[in-house]
Amino acid sequence: MRKDFTAYNIVNQLNLSTATASFFLACLLILSFRLSAQDGYRLRQRRDTLILPRLIRDSMVLQRDTRISIWGWAPKGQTVRIKFNNHRYRTTAATDGKWSIQLQPTPPAAPSPWRSKARPRIVLHDILAGDVWLCSGQSNMVHQMALHSVRYASEVSQADNPQIRQFWVPNEPSLKGPAADLSSGYWKSADRQNIGEFSAVAWFFAREIYRQQHIPIGIINASVGGSPIEAWISEEALKAFPNFDSIIKRNNESAYTKRAAPLTRISRPSPPDAGLSGPHPRYDTAYTPVGWRIIGIPGYWEDQGVNGLDGVVWYRREIDIPARMLQSAARVFLGRIVDADQLYVNGRLVGNTTYMYPQRRYSIPPGLLHAGKNLFVIRVTNNSGKGGFVPDKPYCLFAGDDTVDLKGYWQYKVGQVFSPRKFPGTTVNSTSTNPGFSPQNQPAALFNGMLAPIIPYTVKGFLWYQGESNTGHAAQYARLQPAMIADWRQKWHEGALPFLFVQLPGFGDYHYTPTESQWAELREAQARSLSVPNTAMAVAIDLGEWNDIHPDRKKKWAHAWRSQH
Missing domain, CATH: 3.40.50.1110 (SGNH hydrolase)
Structure with a gap:
């Protein structure tokens, strides 16, 4: 079944009220040792320090209605005293420097305050x-x-x-x-x-x-x-x-x-990106496009006549922006892109994402857009499989109550072709x-x-x-x-x-x-x-x-x- x-x-x-506490640990020693997380249980000397794990610190949440495990490190053989919620505890650090205590279950009421007279002490709030x-x-x-x-x-x-x-x-x-x-x-x-x-x-x-x-x-x-x-x-x-x-x-x-x-x-030895060379990079407003082809967004370039390409492809399009949209903050949604992208608007980088999974949502800096035609250029990097723009996602520019659809035909040109990748270390x-x-x-x-x-x-x-x-x-x-x-x-x-x-x-x-x-x-x-x-x-x-x-x-x-x- x-x-x-x-x-x-x-x-x-159980519907319990909030239990809030201040938590104090005291070590009656002048010398203590700090544990290095990278060195396992090897201890190094440090003055006036009692060590707690990173998780046990200010603002932590403790599990209610059960015994609570607390641990840390101190010089071997030394005594660690704890007072928590009107209970006193003591233990001794083991030969590897570690100590541990189980605290009594925490009741639903706020514990009574306590001050330690021992030095040094750790106080958690x-x-x-x-x-x-x-x-x-x-x-x-x-x-x-x-x-x-x-x-x-x-x-x-x-x-x-x-x-x-x-x-x-x-x-x-x-x-x-x-x-x-x-x-x-x-x-x-x-x-x-x-x-x-x-x-x-x-x-x-x-x-x-x-x-x-x-x-x-x-x-x-x-x-x-x-x-x-x-x-x-x-x-x-x-x-x-x-x-x-x-x-x-x-x-x-x-x-x-x-x-x-x-x-x-x-590493993938490859020629440099042609879109970044020459007198003007392809995102520059002074760049003159020559030899660009037509491609649709959204869609993958392997499905639009560009087969077997792992590398960089540049997209460009002039977008008409009505004057009324300039009165509000503007954002660009570019759905999802496989794999990485950089968005340039009127020659300025306004956003980039380094891997395929996040939704692309970029804010356009105030004053960058102007009424009329604005140049949008997207540099897309694909490492393997199909590259391009994932279908059935939002592709638009919006400001205030106005939206400009960015789907449709763009110009494209290949900037870089990666050499075939090999994985000699597959697990x-x-x-x-x-x-x-x-x-x-x-x-x-x-x-x-x-x-x-x-x-x-x-x-x-x-x-x-x-x-x-x-x-x-x-x-x-x-x-x-x-x-x-x-x-x-x-x-x-x-x-x-x-x-x-x-x-x-x-x-x-x-x-x-x-x-x-x-x-x-x-x-x-x-x-x-x-x-x-x-x-x-x-x-x-x-x-x-x-x-x-x-x-x-x-x-x-x-x-x-x-x-x-």
Whole structure:
């Protein structure tokens, strides 16, 4: 029998008031040692310092109603004293310098204040007690509110909830075993200044829980675009998968990683871009176009008579702007472009994007446009596959209540042809679809660098959105995801913590006759994880976009869990 849970079934339904605390740690020593995240557990001497992990800091959210794990580093054998919420604790640093304490469950009332008389001391302020969720996966979990600010303009402009907070884990893969700490990171509140940095999926999920329960919500976001699931599983758990275990052993060899590292920067000897040479570059208003051809926007140039070209193509068109549009701020929407682009208006660069996925939305500086004809030039760089402008996206210039359609015929001319690319470092037996050696895609690399340092920070559960990088390996994924769930639960030692995940949305061309689909197979593999207790899946196939692997409608993911009840 299929088990469907909603987010509200899984989280505690108690309606608790906010618990705010000040948190103090004291070490009765003059000397302390600081842990270097790069050097693992090797300690270096530093005066007057007691070290906490990056995650335990001002403005953090602690998990309510359960014992709270706190840890850090000090010289071995030294005593660490803590007072928190009218309770006193003490422990001794182990031989490797690490110490840990479990604090008593935090009640729903605000803890009483406390001052430490010991020196030196660390004082942490503005701490909340609520529910903490670890959010992980690949780019759809990464995608921040700033990238969806047009659709969710009101949510961005009205964001002002200091009781929803996010800690963004930096992208730090490790091929040398579990890291001890993160190099950076801060807890930030969901206000207008910071909301653009929040994961859209995680933010809407947190907001739904907050509206239902009125308790603080902490989001720990550890996500990396393009990452495969095997990168998020520990080395111990991957021993059950011999191909990945052999890769981990190979990556642990310094000689191999030194040889492989340059493969992440594959060079492509090519002639220079002709569009940037000569007396005037092609974006200059003084440039005279000669030998340009006609092409349509949107569309890929491989579908319009330009076959097998990886390189740079220049587009140009004169756009008529009515005088009334000059009275308002103007923006240009250029849909999505494969892969990179630079937009010039009247000879001036007004925007650029370096990779294919973001929506192109550029603001035009005041005074740059004029009534009548304005020169628009777009330099498009394509590295592989079809290059050009993704269909069925908005292509327009708008100011005030007026809009100028930018779709239609443009002139084009090739500026640069790249030499064929070779990938001698393709990872053996990896399910990643990315060619070349990429540290972030290696088995256990992201677990080691991004999850290990935050264990055992007490959490309510896990939120997972991933799978795109593992299409084509559905049978293996059906084993990997349950293995990862068991792995994370075992590492946190909190029992069967809730595990919520998004099933892949719809993507790609529609087919009206039966056909094989790697995405459909992956969805089925994901659904099999529902046999694992205390899991829930958001069915999101109807929320996808055929031409965009990053659907814009992020709010409905949070609703999807609730709708399955």
